[in-house]
Amino acid sequence: MAGTLKNFYETLGVPRSATDEQIKTAYRKLILKFHPDKNVGDTYFEDWSKKIIEAFEVLSDPQLRAEYDQVYDEHKRAAKRTFQETATPPPPEPASTASAAEPEPAKEPFRPEAEEEPSENAPAFEEAAAEPAPIVEETTDQDAEMAAIKEQVPAYITAKQEYLRAEKNFKTIKQQKPAAASQKNNWPLIALCLLLIAGSVVWMIKAPPAKDKIATGPDGAVTLASKVMIVSAPKAFFYEDPQKLIKTNKYVTAGNKVSVSKKYKNYYYAVFHSIADPNYQVAGWINAADLQQ
Structure with a gap:
């Protein structure tokens, strides 16, 4: 098939x-x-x-x-x-040779006067044969069940969608409640942080600007030198103390700009601010030979 x-x-x-x-x-x-x-x-x-x-x-x-x-x-x-x-029925089988050889019995001639009239009690076979029997379509229990299931499918789909929608809304509400409760519990901490930030801003506005301290040493004096200079050496290392020449492992490469505020002999006190990260800065003394204006 x-x-x-x-x-x-x-x-x-x-x-x-x-x-x-x-x-x-x-x-x-x-x-x-x-x-x-x-x-x-x-x-x-x-x-x-x-x-x-x-x-x-x-x-x-x-x-x-x-x-x-x-x-x-x-x-x-x-x-x-x-x-x-x-669906095509098989062809009829041919009659056997034995039955074909036998002669058919002679039929008596039709005699209308010999026929008997049917009695009143005899069943009416001719009338029954003339009227065709009504065709009754048989439906199995399985077909009836399938028809009932098909009728209930739209109601099932609607109910299932309503259930999933209600479950989704319930989960959303359940997730929002702890978040709202945590926000209520965090209000005191948030208020304290806001007060600290406001106090810091007020202090920075009202505080007087810091003045550079000018210190004198045995080999000379520290003078003011407020300007911006460019690193000319491949690596300009920072020094903690220009008098004792205490060198650190921090340096600025050539081409970067530094802001100098003081000068002691051949050293500038420089501050480097990173453009990529504003929170990063390096400060110390740099040899004047490694800088240029």
Whole structure:
């Protein structure tokens, strides 16, 4: 027997003569109703969404649709031929030679006067044979159950969607309640942080600007030198103390700018601010030979 072939037109609920726009409209309605995201965890909706997508992918492509129609027609014709072959009764068997050789018994001639009239009590076979018996379509219990299930499918779909929507809303409300409670508990800490920030801003506005301290040493004095200089050496290392020449492992490469505020002999007190990270800065004494204006 011929196998079964999926009827994509029946899946989308459109006739075979449907236009591209009708196919797209039917697909949008069905995929919106059976989309698995709206019915998470329900295999019924997942299976139908796959069938709907498969049917739309074939019928929306003109070439695939033409090939599908051709295969479907051939499949339908093959199924029809198979059905006709199985439904055709076998030819009658030929009579045996023995029965053919025997002569048929002679029939008596028809004598109307010899026929007996039917009695009143005799059953009316002729009238019964003349009236055809009414055809009673037998329906099995399984067909009745399937019909009842099909009638209940729309109600089941609506109830399932309402249940999933209510479950989603319940989870959302449950997640929002702890967040609101935590926000209420954090209000004292937030208020304290705001007070500290406001106090720091007021102090910075009212505090007098710091003045550079000018210290004198045995080998000379520290003078003010407020300007911006450029590093000319490949690596300009910072010194903690220009008198004792205590060198650190921190340095600034050539091309970077530093702001100098004081000078002691051949050393400038420089501050480097990183452009990439404003929070990073390095300060110390740099040899004047490594800088240029």
